[in-house]
Amino acid sequence: MQPIDILFIMIGSVLPDIDHRRSIVGRLNIFVGFMSHRGFCHTLLGCAVLALPFLCIPGAVPYVFLGGVSHLFGDRLQSVFSSKMFKIKGW
Secondary structure (H helix, E strand, C coil): CCHHHHHHHHHHHHHHHHHCCCCCCHHHCCCHHHCCCCCHHHCHHHHHHHHHHHHHCCCCHHHHHHHHHHHHHHHHHHHHHCCHHHCCCCC
16 A cells, blocks of 8 residues: 555545535535435445546446445444443533
């Protein structure tokens, strides 16, 4: 794995939030008002579609997709640990 591959993973990890108006990439999206957060972009198919523009860069698509999937995994973990079962009183 090359350093450039890590960069593609990092780019892919923020792409699913293109549907959130406060995210880094969401601020650049002129269609963000018509999208629902954690909708299509937060699916495996959505991650694949978001990786398509990187087809012009040889070898980038798998790493961008992997970054997107890591974002989805992180969101799922967050939803599990933010449930009432894991709440700490006063936090």
